[in-house]
Amino acid sequence: MRLFQNIGLGSAYSNVFRRTVTPRSFDEGIRLFLEHRYGAPHILEPVEAQRSDAFCALGxxxxxxxxWAAEQGLTTSDLEQILLAQIEHHRTEVFYNLDPMRYGGAFVQKLPGCVKRTVCWRAAPSGNADLSQYDLVVCNFPSILAEWRNKGCRAEYFHPAVDRVMGEYAFGDRPIDVLFFGSYSRHHRARAKVLEEVAQLASKRKIVYCLDASRWTQLVEAFPGGLIRYLDKYRRPPGIVAVARAPVWGRQAYELIGQAKIVLNGAIDMAGNDRGNMRCFEAMGCGALLLSDEGQYPDGMQDGTTIVTYRTPEEARTRAHTYISDGEARSKIAERGREAVNRLYSKSVQWQRFNELLSSI
Known part of the structure; x- marks a missing residue:
């Protein structure tokens, strides 16, 4: 199978990637990207191993x-045309796209004849987006899969995997009591309440939030005393600001998880009752205790056995305090969690599942 995986970095990490990666060639750029481990739970085994029959693009x-275009003697700067040329040059048979909102159904219709199967990952509501031209839409949120089926798409359950290098960060001292990393905005109301509540522990515990703040939030917080009052809705509460750090991704995130007793997680408001975002796999894979909101979790993620869940912001704070103090109980649950995700969600298991899905099309 000649596999092509396209990955979209999004605006926040794209800025980091542009600042930190200055490749001399396309291949070097992909190698450096894979070393950073951004989004690694979604990268399929042949791509991660950089096999000759697998191609990775950051479209x-x-x-x-x-x-890449310059190396091939192409003069175009059009991203769609370059991606199509890469697919044709690679003689791709299976196209797996993690960025279907940029490269949707219309793009699939332009693919060269060598492509036999098309699969995309989409784990969020997507408005009127049409992905019906893809042979298969995948994610690990059943309610989202049901939405895609209602739109006429074939949709099947697929899951992230534990990154092999997470084991490098799963042991050692854990001086951070509670870690959260991810986005924080006025659109994440439920998550924001939880973060505010747990931040109250900061007077006696080490709480670290690595937050991807919006440009408006960064702007308004640069002016003290509410000088731009009509933008105050973007201002974070003082308790959040006090524990906030710059956002982290990939290995930077793994390094902090490896120093954390507890990783706090919370679904964004549009996730419904489904749970199992990438943070779950990262926290458990790096050996921290996952403290996450109550909901329907994938196999192996069970409250009180491999993870700990909360129902309210107040309960999140109470449970964080309890498991910071009870190191023995915390360590047992965290270790069972690490063992469970490594057994159930390894890269080889993920790749086997991907092949099963291809066979079913």
């Missing part, structure tokens, strides 16, 4: 894509 990165 939303103009600089890197233009490097």
């Amino acid at each position: 939303d990165q103009p600089r890197l894509q233009s490097l």
Whole structure:
């Protein structure tokens, strides 16, 4: 099978990637990206191993894509045209796309004839987006899969995997009591309440939040005393600001998880009752105790056995305090969690599942 995986980095990590990665060639850029481990739970085993029959592209990165085009003697800077040329040059048989909102159904219709199967990952409500041209839409949220089926798509359950390098960070001292990393905005109301509540522990415990703040939030917080009052809705509460750090991704995140007793997680408001975002796999894979909101979790993620859940912001704070104090109980649950995700969600299990899905199309 000749596999092509396209990955979109999104705006926040794209800025980091552009600042920190200055490749001399396309291949070097992909190698450096894979070493950073951004989004690694979604990267399929042949791509991660950089096998000769597997190709990885970052289809939303103009600089890197233009490097490939120049190396092939192409003069175009159009990202869609470059991606199509890469697929044809690779003689791709299976196209797996993690960025279907940029490269949707209309793009699939332009694929060269060598492509036999098309699969995309989409784990969020997507408005009127049409992905019906894909042979298969996958994610690990059953309610989202049901929405895609209602839109006429074939949709099946698929899951992230534990990154092999997480084991490097699963042991050692854990000086951080509670860690959260991810996005924080006025659109994440439920999550924001939880973060505010747990931040109250900061007077006696080490609480670290690595937050991807919006440009408006960064702007309004640069002015003291509410000088721009009509933008105050973007201002974070003082308790959040007091424990906030810059956002982290990939290995940077793993390193902090490896120092954390507890990783706090919370679904965003549009997730419904489904749970199992990438943070769950990262926290458990790096050996921290996952403290997450109550809901329907994937196999192996069970409250009180491999993870701990909360129902309210107040309960999140109470349970965080309890498991910070009870190191023995915390360590037992965290270790059972690490063992469970490594057994159930390894890269080899993920790749086997991907092949099963292809066979079913």
